[in-house]
Amino acid sequence: MENKKKDFSEWYNEIIDISQLSDKRYPIKGMNVWLPYGWKAMKNIDSVVRANVDIKEFQEVSFPVLITRDMLMVEFEHIKGFENELYWVTKGGKEKLDIEMALRPTSEAAMYPMFSLWVRTHADLPLKIYQIVNVYRYETKHTRSFIRIREIHFFEAHTAHRDHKESEEQMAEYMEIWKKISSALCLPFHVDRRPEWDKFPGAVYSLAFDTALPSGRSLQIGTIHQYDDNFARNYDIKYSDESGQAVYAYQTTFGLSERLLAAIIGIHGDDTGLVFPPDVAPFQVVVIPIPSDNREQEGFVSSVCTVLTDHGFRVKLDNRDAYTPGYKFNDWEMRGVPLRIEIGGREVGEKSVTVAKRTSRGRQKIEFKELVPGISRLLHEVREEITARAAKQFLELSRRDKSVEDMRSYEGISLSGWCGNRECSDTIEKETEKVVLGINISSPGDAKCIVCGKPGKIASFSRTY
Numbered sequence: 001m002e003n004k005k006k007d008f009s010e011w012y013n014e015i016i017d018i019s020q021l022s023d024k025r026y027p028i029k030g031m032n033v034w035l036p037y038g039w040k041a042m043k044n045i046d047s048v049v050r051a052n053v054d055i056k057e058f059q060e061v062s063f064p065v066l067i068t069r070d071m072l073m074v075e076f077e078h079i080k081g082f083e084n085e086l087y088w089v090t091k092g093g094k095e096k097l098d099i100e101m102a103l104r105p106t107s108e109a110a111m112y113p114m115f116s117l118w119v120r121t122h123a124d125l126p127l128k129i130y131q132i133v134n135v136y137r138y139e140t141k142h143t144r145s146f147i148r149i150r151e152i153h154f155f156e157a158h159t160a161h162r163d164h165k166e167s168e169e170q171m172a173e174y175m176e177i178w179k180k181i182s183s184a185l186c187l188p189f190h191v192d193r194r195p196e197w198d199k200f201p202g203a204v205y206s207l208a209f210d211t212a213l214p215s216g217r218s219l220q221i222g223t224i225h226q227y228d229d230n231f232a233r234n235y236d237i238k239y240s241d242e243s244g245q246a247v248y249a250y251q252t253t254f255g256l257s258e259r260l261l262a263a264i265i266g267i268h269g270d271d272t273g274l275v276f277p278p279d280v281a282p283f284q285v286v287v288i289p290i291p292s293d294n295r296e297q298e299g300f301v302s303s304v305c306t307v308l309t310d311h312g313f314r315v316k317l318d319n320r321d322a323y324t325p326g327y328k329f330n331d332w333e334m335r336g337v338p339l340r341i342e343i344g345g346r347e348v349g350e351k352s353v354t355v356a357k358r359t360s361r362g363r364q365k366i367e368f369k370e371l372v373p374g375i376s377r378l379l380h381e382v383r384e385e386i387t388a389r390a391a392k393q394f395l396e397l398s399r400r401d402k403s404v405e406d407m408r409s410y411e412g413i414s415l416s417g418w419c420g421n422r423e424c425s426d427t428i429e430k431e432t433e434k435v436v437l438g439i440n441i442s443s444p445g446d447a448k449c450i451v452c453g454k455p456g457k458i459a460s461f462s463r464t465y
């Protein structure tokens with residue numbers, strides 16, 4: 001396998017192939033096939049997301065994939081932002097359609113006409129919904145698995161509130177939800193406030209969660225947007241307040257995608273292969289029997305699997321005859337399973353198992369009667385180790401740069417003073433190929449603009465995916 005540090009891009013493509021996460025040989029560029037192992041991982045990520053929004057009383061919905069041209073044209077900024085990326089449906093059978101329809105690139109234009117029917121009085125608010133669906137964007141740039149694709153596995157939450165104050169509270173709640181999700185996925189990130197020209201089309205402001213892959217380039221892995229009443233005015237989402245007056249609702253959104261999986265692959269993986277955080281690993285534990293003459297082995301292996309499965313662990317028993325234990329060890333290490341259990345004749349005799357962690361060398365013994373707390377503890381340790389390793393790597397991939405020259409000599413995310421003017425960030429981009437990700441909210445501070453010297457704030461700059 002490719003060396004991860006030396007050629008990250010090659011390593012990334014290769015590990016997705018050999019670990020069988022997805023197959024990019026489907027005959028449409030940017031539309032890949034999810035293979036069972038990759039789809040399991042994605043569904044586990046979705047479960048983490050669902051659990052964290054459900055607890056905040058979001059309701060899951062499922063909207064149609066088609067949006068008419070008329071529905072789209074309602075919000076000009078919004079349609080303008082997406083016009084180069086839309087797929088159009090123009091025919092039904094042999095007939096040309098009277099009204100052309102687009103495949104949703106995101107669902108504002110699908111949902112908000114319905115919001116205007118659903119929202120009647122202040123008692124209908126807040127309205128908090130989400131869906132996990134595919135959206136379609138005609139990418140013209142070079143496509144890359146889970147990072148830049150044309151059929152996107154998308155989580156989108158949409159809310160409506162009484163006023164700005166309540167929609168700001170929603171933005172704060174998103175941050176709280178995101179911290180839980182990113183912590184389960186062991187992902188480090190900066191929060192950057194996108195500049196005016198790079199915010200979501202139609203939003204008042206957009207906050208992005210940016211992480212860094214080992215190439216030094218940043219990867220946007222989530223966004224939250226404050227719309228205020230911009231969309232409500234266009235889609236006529238009004239409610240009658242306590243005094244009976246019709247008032248426009250205030251709205252927000254939160255978006256995530258399979259880029260979360262891309263970040264897990266890129267950040268946690270190593271030269272041996274993938275490393276899955278226990279919360280989302282397709283299998284948390286793989287059980288590998290070591291051939292022996294012990295007649296009780298099969299029964300003991302089966303009890304170990306049953307006890308763990310009954311306690312909610314995701315367990316894979318690898319009893320393939322055609323492969324040696326050594327081959328299986330390597331295979332599951334490459335596929336990033338957090339824990340490996342080995343059971344040979346000796347373990348059967350001692351009523352114990354031998355366990356190895358994906359994140360460190362060495363093995364340890366766990367008594368059968370201690371199996372459940374023992375495996376829980378080790379999974380917890382793996383999560384801590386992955387988190388610490390990712391945090392250390394992220395520190396190395398971002399630094400304070402006080403001049404354009406410094407910035408140019410550094411591959412990672414540069415944190416530098418910026419006045420907020422586009423001319424200055426354009427100059428930086430020309431000189432360093434790094435674009436401004438926005439004012440850095442995670443490490444706020446005042447600093448003189450490194451181009452014009454005027455007062456400014458610390459902003460993030462990097463090459464991006």
Ligand SMILES: [Zn+2]
Pocket residue numbers: 418419420421424449450451452453454
């Ligand atoms: Zn400046």
